[in-house]
Amino acid sequence: MDIAGKSVLITGASRGIGAATARIFAEAGARLVLMARSRDALDDLARDLGAVAHAGNVAEFADMAGAVELAQDAYGGLDVLIGNAGVITPMGPLATSDPSEWARAININLTGVYNGMRAAIPVMQAAGRGTILTVSSGAAHRPVDGWSAYCASKAGAAMLTASADLEGRDHGLRVMGLSPGTVATDMQRDVKDSGISPVSRLDWSEHIPADWPARALLWMCGPQADAHLGTEISLRDPAMRQAIGLGNPRD
Numbered sequence: 001m002d003i004a005g006k007s008v009l010i011t012g013a014s015r016g017i018g019a020a021t022a023r024i025f026a027e028a029g030a031r032l033v034l035m036a037r038s039r040d041a042l043d044d045l046a047r048d049l050g051a052v053a054h055a056g057n058v059a060e061f062a063d064m065a066g067a068v069e070l071a072q073d074a075y076g077g078l079d080v081l082i083g084n085a086g087v088i089t090p091m092g093p094l095a096t097s098d099p100s101e102w103a104r105a106i107n108i109n110l111t112g113v114y115n116g117m118r119a120a121i122p123v124m125q126a127a128g129r130g131t132i133l134t135v136s137s138g139a140a141h142r143p144v145d146g147w148s149a150y151c152a153s154k155a156g157a158a159m160l161t162a163s164a165d166l167e168g169r170d171h172g173l174r175v176m177g178l179s180p181g182t183v184a185t186d187m188q189r190d191v192k193d194s195g196i197s198p199v200s201r202l203d204w205s206e207h208i209p210a211d212w213p214a215r216a217l218l219w220m221c222g223p224q225a226d227a228h229l230g231t232e233i234s235l236r237d238p239a240m241r242q243a244i245g246l247g248n249p250r251d
């Protein structure tokens with residue numbers, strides 16, 4: 001797919017991977033709806049990129065549905081949904097975790113991805129096409145000490161992504177996940193500051209820049225990624241980085 005002129009909704013677009021993705025997609029000519037809770041950051045970026053912004057919480061279905069409606073009103077439809085919004089907190093032992101904080105992470109990282117799919121899929125199926133990309137994590141597939149909420153929510157989102165592919169492929173949907181590895185964003189800053197988990201002890205130079213997953217997500221919108229439908233692409237895989245045209249982490 002040539003992304004120029006296509007309607008793309010990005011959640012978690014106020015900073016980090018989501019904001020980098022907005023910039024890369026805007027450069028490629030996409031028409032963007034940006035969503036996150038921080039209205040000022042979102043409005044500033046939308047102004048820079050000629051995008052429209054929808055301030056809201058992915059954990060609230062009405063907010064997600066409003067973002068999809070905005071794409072329809074502004075651009076006449078929705079071609080691509082990127083479910084990127086996520087939180088790393090709470091971090092710490094499961095045994096002493098705060099139940100409401102734990103549930104909040106599930107509501108954002110898992111139910112938030114569901115809400116996006118639930119709002120977008122009927123619109124895409126009616127059009128007979130659409131691409132849904134979920135930003136996943138290696139933590140979806142292995143436990144990380146002190147990250148039970150994050151790991152469990154990302155594992156759920158990975159299964160949801162596979163489920164959406166299973167149910168949607170025959171309706172023209174392209175659905176897959178991206179596991180970026182560790183990325184130099186505020187989320188990794190929070191991980192480092194926590195001192196919790198082996199990830200907090202990684203040297204900052206080991207993290208890839210946010211425009212790498214952004215460029216991977218753009219690549220995933222094209223037919224070259226079709227072999228990966230229903231699965232996750234990992235940027236830790238050197239062959240995948242080469243296919244996408246990304247260098248090595250320390251380049």
Ligand SMILES: NC(=O)c1ccc[n+]([C@@H]2O[C@H](COP(=O)([O-])OP(=O)(O)OC[C@H]3O[C@@H](n4cnc5c(N)ncnc54)[C@H](OP(=O)(O)O)[C@@H]3O)[C@@H](O)[C@H]2O)c1
Nearest residue numbers: 012014015016017036037038057058085086182183185187
């Ligand atoms: N950084 C990494 O090393 C890494 C590795 C693997 C996977 N990931 C995944 O990549 C995605 C982006 O992470 P990042 O590193 O860019 O983190 P980040 O810099 O902390 O940005 C997170 C984004 O999600 C938004 N967000 C959080 N909760 C939200 C909610 N309830 N509703 C709407 N938006 C919400 C934030 O905006 P507001 O606060 O304005 O709402 C922000 O735009 C996440 O899904 C994360 O799990 C990151």
